[in-house]
Amino acid sequence: MIYRRFPAFVLMAWLGCSAAFAVLPDEVLADKVLEARARTISKDLRCLVCQNQSIDDSNAPLAKDLRIIVRERLTAGDSDAQIFDYVVARYGDYVLLQPPLQSDTLLLWGGPFLILAFSLGLVALYLRKQQVPEDLSEVEDD
Amino acid sequence: MTLSRALPFLVFLAIAAALALGLDRDPKAIPSMLINQPMPQISLPALQEDQPRFESTAFIGEKLVLINVFGSWCPSCRYEHPFLMRLASDKRFTLLGLDWKDTRDNAKKYLENYGNPFAQIGFDDTSHAIINLGVTGAPETFVIDTKGIVRLRITGPLTEEIWNADVEPLLKSAVAAP
Structure with missing residues (x-):
C-alpha cells in the first residue's frame, strides 16, 4: 500500500524544507560567532517586501541586501542593539517582529x-x- | 437584569467599532522615519561611468531637491516616467535619480528609449543608499528642502494628483520664503 509509505514521505519532505535556507552561501560570514549573531538578528527583522516573513526567511532581493548590511555592521564591530537601532531609525518599529x-x-x-x-x-x-x-x-x- | 442582558451586545458594539476603525488603515503602509529629519548623506558611483560620483550634499542648498528611486526593471517606474520627463523642464527644483538594483546597460538603454529627466543619477546595486533612506520599493520619491531636511516621501508612482496635492504647496512655500 502506498499509504504505508506516507509518514516516511512526510518526514522526507519536512527534512527537505528545513534544509532550504533563504541565506545564500555567499552571504555567510567566515566567523561562526558573528554569523550566529547575524542569524539571530535577521530572525527578528521584518522583510519589507513580504511583510510576514523575517529577512532570514525571505528570498526577496531587498531582504538579502539587508542581511548583507547586518553582516557588514557586525563585522565592523556594531553591537546587536546598534544594528537594531540602525534599522529602526530607517524603517521604524514596524521592522521589529517583536514589538517593543x-x-x-x-x-x-x-x-x-x-x-x-x-x-x-x-x-x-x-x-x-x-x-x-x-x-x-x-x-x-x- | 437588564445590564447583564445588554452587556454582550455592548461588548459586541465595542469590538465592532474597533474593527471598523481598523478597516480604514493600511497595515502595509510603512510610515517614513525620515520626514522632518536631515537627509542621510548618500555617496554613490554615477550611472554613467564618465560622470563624477553622486553626492547628495552637492545639490542641497539652492533649490528643493527631488530624489526619485527607479529601476529599468520596475513597471511602475516606466508608468511614472512620462510625468518625470515633464518635471525635468521645471527649474524650481533639481530632480535626481537613484538607479536601484539595475544593470548599467539596462538602465542606460531605458533612459535612451524613454528620455533622461535626471540632473544626476546614482547607481545603487547593493541597496546601501536606498536602505539608508528607508525605501521599501520602487518607485519612491523624496522631497528635500534647501536646509537638507526631508519634507515628503511618496511611495509608488508620482502622478499629477499627488503632485498638485502634496508637492506643489511645498514648492510654493519654498519660493515664498527663501
Whole structure:
C-alpha cells in the first residue's frame, strides 16, 4: 500500500524544507560567532517586501541586501542593539517582529490581560448569581 | 437584569467599532522615519561611468531637491516616467535619480528609449543608499528642502494628483520664503 509509505514521505519532505535556507552561501560570514549573531538578528527583522516573513526567511532581493548590511555592521564591530537601532531609525518599529514595550504598544501587550481580567470578572458575576438559589433552597430545607 | 442582558451586545458594539476603525488603515503602509529629519548623506558611483560620483550634499542648498528611486526593471517606474520627463523642464527644483538594483546597460538603454529627466543619477546595486533612506520599493520619491531636511516621501508612482496635492504647496512655500 502506498499509504504505508506516507509518514516516511512526510518526514522526507519536512527534512527537505528545513534544509532550504533563504541565506545564500555567499552571504555567510567566515566567523561562526558573528554569523550566529547575524542569524539571530535577521530572525527578528521584518522583510519589507513580504511583510510576514523575517529577512532570514525571505528570498526577496531587498531582504538579502539587508542581511548583507547586518553582516557588514557586525563585522565592523556594531553591537546587536546598534544594528537594531540602525534599522529602526530607517524603517521604524514596524521592522521589529517583536514589538517593543512602550507607551503606544501598552494596549497591544496589556490587551490580553485586560480581556482575561474582564472575562474573570464576568465569570465571578455569573457564579455569584448561580449561588443565590442554592442558598435559598438550603434555607428552605431547614 | 437588564445590564447583564445588554452587556454582550455592548461588548459586541465595542469590538465592532474597533474593527471598523481598523478597516480604514493600511497595515502595509510603512510610515517614513525620515520626514522632518536631515537627509542621510548618500555617496554613490554615477550611472554613467564618465560622470563624477553622486553626492547628495552637492545639490542641497539652492533649490528643493527631488530624489526619485527607479529601476529599468520596475513597471511602475516606466508608468511614472512620462510625468518625470515633464518635471525635468521645471527649474524650481533639481530632480535626481537613484538607479536601484539595475544593470548599467539596462538602465542606460531605458533612459535612451524613454528620455533622461535626471540632473544626476546614482547607481545603487547593493541597496546601501536606498536602505539608508528607508525605501521599501520602487518607485519612491523624496522631497528635500534647501536646509537638507526631508519634507515628503511618496511611495509608488508620482502622478499629477499627488503632485498638485502634496508637492506643489511645498514648492510654493519654498519660493515664498527663501
